[in-house]
Amino acid sequence: MxxxxxxxxxxxxxxxxxxxxxxxxxxxxxxxxxxxxxxxxxxxxxxxxxxxxxxxxxxxxxxxxxxxxxxxxxxxxxxxxxxxxxxxxxxxxxxxxxxxxxxxxxxxxxxxxxxxxxxxxxxxxxxxxxxxxxxxxxxxxxxxxxxxxxxxxxxxxxxxxxxxxxxxxxxxxxxxxxxxxxxxxxxLVSLFQQVYLFVYAIYTELLYRNPSLSSSALILIMVGVVVAVIAIVCVAYTLYEKAQIKKEQKKLR
Amino acid sequence: MPSIKRIARRVVSAVLAAAMLCTGVVAYADEPYTGYNYDWWGDPVPSQNGYVVDKVISGLDIGCGQLTNPADLYFDDNEKLYIADSGYTGNYDTRDQKGRIVITDKDMNLITTVEYLDFSDKQEWLKEEEARFERGELTEERFQKEINVYFNNPTGVFVDDDNVYVADSENERVVQFTVDTDKSGNGCGKVVEVFTRPDATYYDAGTTFRPEKVLVDAAKNVYVCITTITRGAVVFSREGEFNGYYGANRVEKTGEVILNAFWKLIMTTEQIKRMKRSVPVELSNFDIDDDNFVYTVTKNKNSDTDVLKKMNSAGTNIFINLGYNEYSFGDPLIKYYRGTTYSSQICDVDVGPNGEINLLDLQTGRVFQYDDECTLMFIFGGSGDQKGTFTTVNAIESIDTNVYVLDSRKSTITIFKRTEFGSIVHEAMSLFNAGKYNEAMEPWNEVLRRDSNYWMAYIGLGNAYLNAKDYEAAMDNFYFQSRSGYSDAFKSWRMNFIRENFTLFAVIIIAIFVAIYVISSIRGKARLKKRAAADKILREQQKKEEG
Structure with a gap:
């Protein structure tokens, strides 16, 4: 060396x-x-x-x-x-x-x-x-x-x-x-493709049913819905956690 | 006063309207198929049609009544066309009387039809057969079939001089006869020889004898194609003796076959006997050319070995793929469409007057025309109900520049004639194959002017330039058209290039050597200097330590 x-x-x-x-x-x-x-x-x-x-x-x-x-x-x-x-x-x-x-x-x-x-x-x-x-x-x-x-x-x-x-x-x-x-x-790629296709199908379906809706607005709405769902889940989970903690505290007392 | 502008406008519009009226509608008949060819990459590319439909002829046009399931065509040396009308039941009474031979001239005018046979010249043979039947060597059924004066489903016809050979499949015989007319003026066949099922022990006892196609070589040996036999064509001598088999296909090396070969290494003989045997695919049809080469095809879908073979009289295949895929026949691409697989099934072969090979594809109804070196020239025909397309093709024959295709379902004969483009390609091809590259240049250029996709034209031009020692032009033509041609042209071009620039190369090489020497010596000196300096420091340190 x-x-x-x-x-x-x-x-x-x-x-x-x-x-x-x-x-x-x-x-x-x-x-x-x-x-x-x-x-x-x-x-x-x-x-x-x-x-x-x-x-x-x-x-x-x-x-x-x-x-x-x-x-x-x-x-x-x-x-x-x-x-x-x-x-x-x-x-x-x-x-x-x-x-x-x-x-x-x-x-x-x-x-x-x-x-x-x-x-x-x-x-x-x-x-x-x-x-x-x-x-x-x-x-x-x-x-x-x-x-x-x-x-x-x-x-x-x-x-x-x-x-x-x-x-x-x-x-x-x-x-x-x-x-x-x-x-x-x-x-994984094929799975995500499936998810994408699913979302895309919903998007087109909504677009066909509401001709007055512009596509960009629809995208915004869909993103909003997803964010809202995530937010609701988060809030619900936090509330559940808090309730559990309270129960535990009660038990400890 | 109308202004000049207005007058001009009126005049122009009047002229245009007149022009519109005079033009009319030009009705033109396009072919129902698109001509195509394959490029260097093996992709199909559109091409000019080499052959177009001339006319479509049915039995009524010939004047012999409707054809029923015609099975075979043959042109003899006198340009007479023989049609094996295998399903004809005209005025026959029983079930074992079916079929006839229709003879026409080149322009499809009826000459005669042969509907029955005359055994008057074969009395001795008849007696012999009868004796054999009485001795019990022949079954009654077989005896009746052998001496049947009518045909029963004749599926193959061949003519050698005046002798007509008919593969009379349901009668289990091949009859050789000369065409004769009886008292009432109808055509009949004077039987010369009858070839029946061989009694030799090495003719497999289990196999039936149902001749489908027949041909005769220069030595008057009779080759019979039987689709239930995988060992090749059955060969008879001119006297009717069984001579053995000819030209069996090879077994395709599929995964199963290789696996079986492996198992055979470890199995006992008893086990091997019980194994499924791998047999080659059978011959479906054949033809013979003027030089006595036999061309055989197989229409088996699952095999792509030995689709077309060109064999000498010893049965040695000339179109053999020796490790490369030099030869491929039919459509190389297998197509899936609506749940069905379409791959070529070559059901008939015909060798034209200039050695061009016409292959008939049962699956797609297409004709593939190759030159005698197996280069694809034209693809024409197709499946459908229009003129020039087919439902079930059966046989192909060619004479002069025409190609005749027989459709058994439609019971028609379609005559294709060569287009101008086709003639130019054929001219160029025959000059090219004769080695006259320079003479072929003009037609090849014309071919390229009409169809710049035509692959073979580039090869022809490339060879012409190579012959004329214009290597750069040759390389241009061979580029992405032919590897071997490009290699040859490039070799000569490179040689010339090095010769012309020899001084430059010599100077560069000498300069490189000198540079290497100089650099290495400089680096060597530097290294020595460095080492000396390091030694000096080391020595001084040692001195200090000592001191």
């Missing part, structure tokens, strides 16, 4: 890339976790994912660029990152992991650097290579993805202070946790 490390924050990811095992230990020792750099890397990850679909040469571009949709790209990059961090944190805090959410986030982001570099190399190469030379792209891909996986293992191992097998198992279970998170999220 080097104790004379005094790097600026932006140099850390590259230092870690050069020292996959020692680097994270140094990062931990120096407490040099930097959220800003991590966020920039995640943003780059997203940008590179977009470029991968749009700028990869025609010969090597197998994505459906006739209609480009950014939502799947967001899901594949940013949402994937967030669910990984949340899933890993949720799992490992239960199993003696020492990592905080912040540290996991930074370590994961730093591990993405080789992948991003590989993507950039591939985007440039794909515009210069013919179809027979696609092997080079595959080669770069395998190397960089493998390197990212290695860094990720090393990072998770360091941040939670696990041994190797614990890290592997925790990572596998993190993937399961991610799946669960995504399922719950989809469920």
């Amino acid at each position: 080097r104790f004379d490390l005094d790097l600026p924050a932006w140099k850390w990811p590259f230092y870690i890339m050069r020292h996959p095992f020692e680097g994270y230990e140094d990062l931990r020792w120096k407490k040099a976790y930097n959220m800003k750099v991590a966020m920039i890397i995640v943003a780059l990850f997203f940008v590179v994912s977009v470029c991968d679909q749009l700028l990869t040469g025609f010969l090597h571009n197998y994505s459906m660029t006739k209609v480009f949709n950014i939502v799947p790209v967001i899901i594949q990059s940013i949402l994937l990152f967030v669910t990984w961090v949340v899933g890993n944190w949720a799992l490992c805090t239960l199993f003696n992991g020492e990592g905080t959410m912040r540290n996991i986030c930074v370590n994961t982001a730093y591990a993405l650097v080789p992948y991003i570099i590989g993507r950039i190399i591939n985007i440039i190469l794909s515009n210069c290579l013919t179809r027979d030379e696609a092997t080079f792209l595959t080669f770069v891909n395998i190397i960089t993805v493998g390197y990212t996986a290695l860094l990720l293992i090393s990072g998770m191992k360091t941040v939670h202070q696990y041994n190797f097998w614990q890290t592997i198992v925790s990572m596998l279970f993190t993937i399961v946790a991610m799946v669960i998170i995504i399922i719950l999220a989809v469920l």
